[in-house]
Amino acid sequence: MSPSKPGATTATVRRVLQTQIMPVDRDLDVLPLYVDPDPAVLDADKYNVGGDKGAKELNKASLRQSVSSGTMIHPDQIVDRHAVRIEQGERLSFGSYFNAFPASYWRRWTIVEDVRLAVELHGRGASVTVYKSMANGRSQRVSSQQVEDGAAGGTFVFDLSLRPFADGGWYWYDVTAGDEDAVVSAVWDAEVPADRAESGSVAVTITTMNRPGFCSDLITQLGSEDDVIAILDTVFVVDQGTDKVRGAAGFAAAEKALDGRLRVIDQGNLGGSGGYARGQLETVKAGTATYALMMDDDVVCEPQSLLRAVAFADLARRPTIVGGHMFSLYSRARLHSFGEIIQTWRWWWMSPEHVLSEWDFAARNLRSTRWLHRRVDVDFNGWFMCLIPRQVLDEVGLSLPVFIKWDDSEFGVRAKAAGYPTVTFPGAAVWHVPWTDKNDALDWQAYFHERNRLIAALLHSPYKHGGRLIQESVNHSVAHLVSMQYSTVELRQLALEDVLAGPDGLHEALPHRLADVNAFRKQFSDAQLEADPDAFPPIRRKPSRRGHSELEVPSKRSQIIQAGLMPLRQLRKPRALSREFPEGEIAAMDAKWYRIARYDSAIVSMPDQTSAALYTRDPELYRDLLKRIADLHLKLYRRWPELSAEYRSKLPEITSPEAWEETFRPWTEADAEAADD
Template structure:
């Protein structure tokens, strides 16, 4: 018998991961659920075919054995609802996929589970083959069994060998006649053969701002989700916009379906931090749920992931934040990142080392993707989907009052400091609108990028004066100035001044700062975009590029003399013709600081391609902002230790429910779904359930 097979007679097994098929059968979605590709091993002497994907050269025996995917079209017509799949005679399908393989290493590391049981029910005779992988992505065959029509295959499998990574999955093989999966599921038990004593429930908090169509679609998906309603106390929608979800066609039907499991809370636009803090606060006040699940409004949710996150959290050995991954809504097989961290010396977010960003699982499946087999430990999970235990909320408080940016990352760091880890759980995910066509570091959000990163570093950086963050802030200011992005620099200086004013500004400015930031930005020409590029004067080059070549980025050896020359040029008046006509049109992808630094003016496209703005060099503005940046950074350097102490001392106060209540009370009107406010005695003037 294989050492991976275990015997647990009399054990209680809990279903934590059901095998599912997509809600809407789509060619891009299907590859995340069932894999029709063959999978052979690179290094086994198998010649690579055109289109093969591998991390090791085919035929190289010195390389470790890794799966190679032969891409093929899936058979959408074989999907039988959410649980069933037909398999044609002589065919083989694999459930070694993102949504249906079992992430054994995560259960091994974080939960009390010690074994997993696979149950597969077949409607027709077929063969079930079970595989496992290790942290390197190498696969092993565990066991196989022929199953009669209407039969059930069961295998009890150990989790002991998954310390650093690895998954379990199964393939289904049809013989001379077709077979069909009726259902399959993964169940777990602990060392004592038991299970969690009580079933947990959750509330779902959705923050929305003028996306009523997206929000209604999300509510409709939750209302129809098998199993979710049974563990749901309520969905709380924080509607912060002027285009209300309750006014969207079809809302009344969804509200009637959800009944008292839906509540809409109206409040002023307090951003993601204000919306999700309100969701935490309402869940805390109601006192019914064990968890609050934060969901963005502009997502498509896989409802099974909600159940998996809840089950995983129940089994964790200590209270644990459980997050879901994010796929691209418009490129459905593409995952943005498999795990996020805050790099402490830079104090900047990004993917965990070794994780490939924007990996396309529809082109290179899970079995052929070694980096996804190593367990990825994270610092935080984005609040597009994040399940937070109420015990964590009670101990560490609500979000930073920062409107947007760094609220989710800081919360993960704060929870970790209090002993509560975050896990980004494979198999729990949403599809979200991609941010690749955005550059929110240039628009009004630049203020929040700068201020909130500095605040988070003051609270959590282990390095003297924040490590590299100070130097990066100075360099970023210079880059924006030499790029003629004066509106961005104005907002960054505003952010620096607010940080220097101390922690009191966070709560005091939350309801008004966004409007003030937007108003300040409009004063600058580089912020005045037009959708019609012909509304700008036609370009006229002042002089051709040097030696006919476009500027390139300076390297570490040439940076200082290059910077000295560029800064000196910024102090001289621009060419007169460049004040009347742009020198050229510059695409957003080409608008790098080392290119823009050589121009006196340019019409630059926005990142999403919908508009363009006229950048014009202004030596007077350059000098003023450079002086102000130098002064602000000098003060930040000198006062960092005192500021850090002040922000850390005030943290518990400005993240407390009581502090947030004052903000909510000033901005909130509560609406009882489907009824007049006066007719619902369960809803008070600020949405409080008595």
């Protein structure tokens, strides 16, 4: 906002910030994210727990204990998308993830200073009570109103200040039905400058690869509500697979619902970064959308999330990236993380210290969870749902050409350095397959994890040699090595070699690097997966003298000792019987380095539970890889300052629209030729 002249008045209008919503499909699994029928049972304050280690561990365990009674409204009580019926004499709280108002985020990042809550109640004797919370989770009653005697209902308005929310806190309301069932709906709005009244428009980019059904369903969700369609400029579906989204059963209806806003772009598999960069490029070139929204193809979207994210971004103090949260597609009230930062000394993504990951709102909802009330500031947001102002793309460039992994986090760090913050915004979310059910630390993605993490650190680490990153890279490679995961170690070595080669080849490698990586790793037995358990020889091993379970988690001291001894053990000659018969079977959940390293051969199942691989210890390969690990990491350490300078100097060039246009040329030219025919 530009400052007004003394005595001048600025025209203002009311703008909706958030509306009460209920689940689209009346799904009982997600109802805890929308309403909370239980009383609040707030956990202990950490300052009351104190610094005693035992007390802290006990409190940490208690935080995960369920306080839910299991009570839940019946799906038939959901009147429609915005209204719910509360049975006579019952009380229902809207202090939930999707219906509480995240006051501290609006206070910190936007120009909004006061909000108005308008609750529409129908039902004799019904009442509404408004609450607010402090950053430490304690709640305070703000105000209450009731349907007057003899009246059938009414609209109750509460004017609420955002001033007392500097560090955290929410607003919410509870509704109690009186002499009969009550029906409730509500709207949060604010007085905003007239030049902020109109909603910005959104160009959505969905990158898809052989998930036509999933992607078609997502397009359907985006076109399911008129108010969401109204803010859509274009929906780009960048189809990089062979099983095309156009062939999905529901695609035609989804396309029709978007009324000309859908554009499907076919191109080769350039990974997530190539798909998102294509949408970013098209958005920048068109120049019509206010925002570019990155979204995965395998998500289920809460459509109102788009409206909330756009309203927040429209009213932000400065151009701001607005990200959504990710809930599990399989346990739908479970939140992956409430926000993510980069720990710069390690150069690794993580949740802030006080954030508890994999949080189950069905067990302990917002009003009963103290840490959820403190505002969480982040460095980036994953591109499973992330709204980026077009202005930011214009000024800091497009995605890095890194195929997959670290493209979203690097962009967030880059934008932040240019003065554009990222806010992971409560009340905006998607449901996604959780990372814990994937195998991306061991399979072909291990190459991209290692290479792209190093590239991001070279670009942005404030430390001369990347802090602890190189040491951690050595540790992780050795851990994979003693675990007989030779293909993973080889891919990590290949990643280091490519990093040392510099940034010039990143665009050129994009179309073929995945194929190269997959072809390379196939030569290793630990990369050859079998779905049939009978594909492996039977287990045979000399009986162990151990009198305790090998599945016990060793102490920290024991792990440190094993970290010193296990690398030495790998030099010994393997037991003869292990060459013909695996010595054991290891479940994915137990496949830790300190357990795998005890065996000379083992069948290890994969995290997705669909297959397993035979791991076989090879002392000669171990010696060779150990030497190469040391040599390459020493070379990286010595060259870090010059490499960092080179990557940083070329960052504007490799993320420029011009560089990406050249990368996309084989497909854009093919499209142009097809259009001429």
